[in-house]
Amino acid sequence: MKKLIVKISFIAAAIAFALPAGAQTARSAPAGSGSATAIPRTPDGKPDFTGIYQWPTYLPGAERGHSSATTFDRKNFAPLKSGGEAFLEPRTGDPRHDEPRDFCMPAGFPAGMLSANAMQFFQTKNYLTIVHEFQRMSRIIPLDGRPHRKDIEPSYYGDPVGHWEGDTLVVVTTNFKRWMIDDYFYTNPKEFRMHSDALTTTERFQWKDKDTISYQLTMDDPKIFTRPWSQGFEIKAKPEWDKTGLFEYVCEENNRCPGGKCQGN
Amino acid sequence: MSRWCFSFLLIALLGSVPLLAHHSFAAEYDDTKPIKVVGTVTKVEWQNPHIWFYVDVKGEDGKITNYAFSGGAPGQLMRRGIMKSAIQVGSTVTVDGFKAKDGSNNGFGSKVTYPDGRMVFTANQDDQNKH
Numbered sequence: 520m521k522k523l524i525v526k527i528s529f530i531a532a533a534i535a536f537a538l539p540a541g542a543q544t545a546r547s548a549p550a551g552s553g554s555a556t557a558i559p560r561t562p563d564g565k566p567d568f569t570g571i572y573q574w575p576t577y578l579p580g581a582e583r584g585h586s587s588a589t590t591f592d593r594k595n596f597a598p599l600k601s602g603g604e605a606f607l608e609p610r611t612g613d614p615r616h617d618e619p620r621d622f623c624m625p626a627g628f629p630a631g632m633l634s635a636n637a638m639q640f641f642q643t644k645n646y647l648t649i650v651h652e653f654q655r656m657s658r659i660i661p662l663d664g665r666p667h668r669k670d671i672e673p674s675y676y677g678d679p680v681g682h683w684e685g686d687t688l689v690v691v692t693t694n695f696k697r698w699m700i701d702d703y704f705y706t707n708p709k710e711f712r713m714h715s716d717a718l719t720t721t722e723r724f725q726w727k728d729k730d731t732i733s734y735q736l737t738m739d740d741p742k743i744f745t746r747p748w749s750q751g752f753e754i755k756a757k758p759e760w761d762k763t764g765l766f767e768y769v770c771e772e773n774n775r776c777p778g779g780k781c782q783g784n
Numbered sequence: 785m786s787r788w789c790f791s792f793l794l795i796a797l798l799g800s801v802p803l804l805a806h807h808s809f810a811a812e813y814d815d816t817k818p819i820k821v822v823g824t825v826t827k828v829e830w831q832n833p834h835i836w837f838y839v840d841v842k843g844e845d846g847k848i849t850n851y852a853f854s855g856g857a858p859g860q861l862m863r864r865g866i867m868k869s870a871i872q873v874g875s876t877v878t879v880d881g882f883k884a885k886d887g888s889n890n891g892f893g894s895k896v897t898y899p900d901g902r903m904v905f906t907a908n909q910d911d912q913n914k915h
Contacts, residue, residue, distance in 0.1 A: 617811070618810075618811040621811040621812065623833070635860070636857075636860065637859075637863060652859050704810075708810050760863060763862065763863065765859070766859030767832065767859070768832050768833070768857070768859060769832050770832055770833045772831045772832045772833070773829055773832065773833070773834075774833055775852070775854070775890070776812045776854070776884055776890060777812075778811060778812070779811060779812045779884055779886055780885075781812075781884050781890040783852065783890075784838070784850060784851065784888055784889045784890050
């Protein structure tokens with residue numbers, strides 16, 4: 520019964536945190552645009568994603584993990600290559616390996632982006648900056664046509680560059696360190712889902728309506744999968760959250776029980 | 785308990801479910817070791833990655849033991865309107881939760897109530913009355 524209650528709590532958490540926190544406030548459309556399909560635009564006519572948002576959430580019909588964070592639906596995965604089995608790496612019982620976030624290690628991308636916290640986008644002509652409340656993840660995405668940086672160390676969040684394809688902002692990220700792809704721990708605590716250092720992600724941001732960004736994330740990991748695969752999400756505008764903005768998240772501030780070894784008491 | 789009330793209870797508990805933001809419940813707590821205590825709140829740490837509150841509990845022998853319980857992430861709580869004032873030093877609370885894996889007097893406070901049954905981490909009384 521105890522385990523049942525814990526499991527039910529996990530599911531309830533996922534459901535409750537996926538629900539809108541309140542009535543949506545209409546995002547303002549450009550002056551003079553009477554069209555129902557009007558979207559926010561910058562002075563130079565590009566779609567404007569500046570605003571505060573909920574984290575990417577599931578499209579109808581997607582398999583939902585037992586976490587408040589959004590997870591990937593395994594039916595979207597491409598077949599594994601021979602040798603790609605390491606994608607589902609077993610947990611070892613060592614918390615430093617099994618749950619590095621418990622020691623304030625970063626979630627990385629895309630797992631951090633899918634965490635169940637608010638995020639804020641700041642867009643200028645040459646940059647889109649995404650600040651996510653979880654671990655204060657910040658992604659500074661050049662939009663000025665520059666190439667990826669060369670000869671740098673692989674990183675948890677990779678090296679992103681963006682470009683426009685019509686009204687779609689396309690962000691390609693490379694140079695990842697091998698790390699987790701999502702919050703799958705809560706669905707199956709015996710397995711990691713790990714991407715390799717060959718991962719390239721492609722994100723496609725497009726206004727679906729004035730309150731919703733369509734967000735498609737493509738995972739191209741040739742060390743693991745036979746072909747790229749994608750999952751679609753929605754990112755809901757939450758202008759009512761702008762009143763408080765993002766809250767500070769310094770994990771090291773009071774991480775009292777890393778790995779289950781508590782300090783004090 | 786009606787299904788509606790039970791659903792509300794589960795959602796109300798979310799204010800103190802630590803896995804929601806930072807790490808897994810399983811990494812720190814033991815779901816085979818439930819704990820239930822009644823005591824007086826002695827300290828509140830409204831800090832990241834999860835809030836902690838401390839409770840003095842009087843044992844049958846009269847000895848006072850201080851327990852520490854983890855709750856939700858401050859940012860997630862505050863975005864739901866649950867502010868630091870939700871739990872006050874000096875209040876009497878009942879905490880149902882699970883013990884930390886290391887066997888210390890630390891745990892995960894899954895359900896925290898005042899003596900009249902009100903949930904500590906609901907946003908406000910009006911919110912609770914709706915249910």
